[in-house]
Amino acid sequence: xxxxTALRAFAHPTDFLQRLGEDYMVHPDWLSRSVRQTERxxxxxxxxxxxxxEGVRKAAIETLNIPPExxxxxxxxxxxxxxxxxxxxxxxxxxQLGLTDDQFVIGSVGSLTQRKNHILLIEQLPQLLQHxxxxxxxxxxxxxxxxxxxxxxxxxxxxxxxxxxxxxxxxVQLMKAMDVLVMPSLREGLPRAAIEAQALGIPAVLSxxxxxxxxxxxxxxxxxxxxxxxxxxxDAVSTLFHNRALRERMAHHAERRAKCLFxxxxxxxxxxKVYDKLxxxxxxxxxxxxxxxxK
Numbered sequence: 001x002x003x004x005t006a007l008r009a010f011a012h013p014t015d016f017l018q019r020l021g022e023d024y025m026v027h028p029d030w031l032s033r034s035v036r037q038t039e040r041x042x043x044x045x046x047x048x049x050x051x052x053x054e055g056v057r058k059a060a061i062e063t064l065n066i067p068p069e070x071x072x073x074x075x076x077x078x079x080x081x082x083x084x085x086x087x088x089x090x091x092x093x094x095x096q097l098g099l100t101d102d103q104f105v106i107g108s109v110g111s112l113t114q115r116k117n118h119i120l121l122i123e124q125l126p127q128l129l130q131h132x133x134x135x136x137x138x139x140x141x142x143x144x145x146x147x148x149x150x151x152x153x154x155x156x157x158x159x160x161x162x163x164x165x166x167x168x169x170x171x172v173q174l175m176k177a178m179d180v181l182v183m184p185s186l187r188e189g190l191p192r193a194a195i196e197a198q199a200l201g202i203p204a205v206l207s208x209x210x211x212x213x214x215x216x217x218x219x220x221x222x223x224x225x226x227x228x229x230x231x232x233x234x235d236a237v238s239t240l241f242h243n244r245a246l247r248e249r250m251a252h253h254a255e256r257r258a259k260c261l262f263x264x265x266x267x268x269x270x271x272x273k274v275y276d277k278l279x280x281x282x283x284x285x286x287x288x289x290x291x292x293x294x295k
Contacts, residue, residue, distance in 0.1 A: 039064050047278060050271075052076040053190040053211030072274070075214065076190045077267035080259045083199040085251075086176065093177040097138070097163065104135045104241050107178035107202075109171050109193035110185070112143035117207070119145070120184040120227070122152045124234055125161065131238040135161065140174055142167040178202050179247065180222075180240050184233060188212050198222070198258035201251040205236045221254035 043064070049071035051057035057073045060066055091101060099105060110116045118139060129135060139149070139162065146164065153162050168174060171193070175181070181197040181204040188210035195215055197204050204222035206212040216222040223236035240247045260266075 043070075046070070047281075048072065048274070050074055050274070053214050055210035055212070055214065056189050059210075074267065074270045074274070075211075075262065076192075076195075077262050077264045078192055078195055078199075079264060080195070080199040080262050083172065083196060083259075085201040085255065089173070090176045093174060097165075097174075097177060099136060099177060102134065104132050104180075105138060105178045106135055106180055106182055106237060107138040107140065107175060107197075108182050109140045109175065109197075110183065110191070111141045112139065112145040112149060114145055115186050116141075116143075116145075117184045117186045117227075118149055119152060120230060120233070121182055122149060122156070122158070122162070124230055125158055126156055128234050128237055129161065131234070132241040135241070137162045138165060138174065138178065139163065140165045140168055140171050172196055172200075175200055175202060180205060180237060182233070182237065183207065183212070184227065185209055185212070186227070191215060195258055195262050198254040199262070201255040203240055203247055203250040203254060205233060205240075217253070217257060221250055221257055 043066065047070075049060065049066055051060055051071060051073050053075055054073045057071055060071055061068055094101065094103075094105070106121075108116075108118060108121060110118075112118060121137065125135075125137065150164070153159060165174065175193075175197055178197070179202070181194060181202050183191060183194060183204065183206045185191070185207050186209065188207075190211035191206075194204050194206060194212065198215065198221055204216050206216050206222065206224055207227050208224050209227070213224045216224055218224040223232075223239075225232035225236055240250070
């Protein structure tokens, strides 16, 4: 986690800072207190923190009392160049899943945990089906909430509308069957699944938490809704269902934006600038000792 003597960065800021800024704030226990004490103790020894999105940065400032000038944001990246929208593959994946071309497919990718809040989508689905009768929901992922979600589906007689696909290594391929990605998470960092969906030209409807609003440009590449207003989730998905021109326009903007903003090249360039600036700020004598030690 410590990189040299100059920079303290989180190799996986979503995994680490997310827990500090979200899970541990909501569920304070001995572990969260221990982690906070450790981080605060090492704060004077740290030159700089890097968060992978602005939402995580704000959470870290509030939780760890990190001075705002000591933590910056460098948006995370993924290999968006490998992601291509392909109508033939879309049709092929749908056939494999028993879906027809005319069905409106709502997808969600992520572990079936309380934090991901899939239950909200299930609870709102009966009302959503009043507007989108041929809708099908794909849940890609597994976790401790699966039985609860299965029971919620049975109680609402939604068995013909929800497919539980479990944990899949080909999740990105399965995404190609989707018309819209929905993630009603209670807490997030910078969700990779949403970035990948956008790069595939799939509009996304995400809850307003963590870095979700940094992945989706609200009203341009999808919609961001407040969890306190679940009707907005229904309205957003219904709008995408009924307005195909808007859906196609958002898909186009989503693909272009994701493939410009979330590239490995951009991440590397921004990181290199930070490292260079930090190295220049280290006294020459201290730097030479560090270099000798590394040899």
